[in-house]
Amino acid sequence: EVQVVASGGALVQPGESLRLSCAASGFTFSSRWMSWVRQAPGRGLEWVANIKEDGTEKLYVDTVKGRFTISRDNAKNSLYLQINSLRVEDAAVYYCVLGGRADFWGQGTLVTVSS
Amino acid sequence: DAVVTQSPLSLPVTLGQPASISCRSSQSLVKSDGNTYLRWFHQRPGQSPRRLIYQVSNRDSGVPDRFSGSGSRTDFTLNISRVEAEDVGVYYCMQGTHWPFTFGQGTKLEI
Numbered sequence: 001e002v003q004v005v006a007s008g009g010a011l012v013q014p015g016e017s018l019r020l021s022c023a024a025s026g027f028t029f030s031s032r033w034m035s036w037v038r039q040a041p042g043r044g045l046e047w048v049a050n051i052k053e054d055g056t057e058k059l060y061v062d063t064v065k066g067r068f069t070i071s072r073d074n075a076k077n078s079l080y081l082q083i084n085s086l087r088v089e090d091a092a093v094y095y096c097v098l099g100g101r102a103d104f105w106g107q108g109t110l111v112t113v114s115s
Numbered sequence: 116d117a118v119v120t121q122s123p124l125s126l127p128v129t130l131g132q133p134a135s136i137s138c139r140s141s142q143s144l145v146k147s148d149g150n151t152y153l154r155w156f157h158q159r160p161g162q163s164p165r166r167l168i169y170q171v172s173n174r175d176s177g178v179p180d181r182f183s184g185s186g187s188r189t190d191f192t193l194n195i196s197r198v199e200a201e202d203v204g205v206y207y208c209m210q211g212t213h214w215p216f217t218f219g220q221g222t223k224l225e226i
Contacts, residue, residue, distance in 0.1 A: 045156075045164065045207055045218040061215040095163060101152060101211035105163040 004106030022096030033100030
């Protein structure tokens with residue numbers, strides 16, 4: 001059974017940093033692009049970042065470039081999102097997603113940004 | 116960015132009746148490889164999105180055949196032939212041709 005389980009969400013203050021993790025199982029992790037997509041409370045979906053199978057190619061939406069870093073550890077079947085300089089508008093449920101075009105979604109992890 | 120616009124944003128329907136959602140892109144979604152990366156997702160209240168259809172008209176495994184997708188280039192449609200109670204929620208189209216990939220605003224289907 002395919003599973004992608006995101007974790008690491010928390011209540012943080014503006015300007016702080018956070019690292020989200022995603023544990024993958026049930027498929028060959030090292031053979032698949034992976035993505036992060038977010039959804040602000042009561043809002044629609046926004047793509048955040050993609051990473052190639054071997055980690056050599058990374059894509060970011062402009063609103064997070066320079067602040068977010070996507071990475072992966074294929075030996076641990078894990079995906080990460082390092083979020084720096086958090087802004088109020090970054091508050092959202094962050095979904096770990098299998099595939100470069102969102103084939104399968106796990107449950108998300110909630111990031112709340114408030115002073 | 117390729118802007119994706121859905122309509123309607125709210126769709127009240129009657130059980131057993133058909134429903135249709137439109138999705139329009141500001142750019143052609145035909146990629147250089149010849150594929151059209153237009154997908155449909157369904158998000159039930161309190162749940163994560165689930166992919167229904169990929170590359171315009173291909174249904175995912177386990178998706179009932181009452182769901183169908185059609186369209187080309189910039190105009191696409193998701194049709195539900197006979198709405199059932201489990202179909203409630205928000206439907207999103209998504210373009211995966213031009214980076215950054217973008218979603219429509221979502222269409223809330225209500226019984």
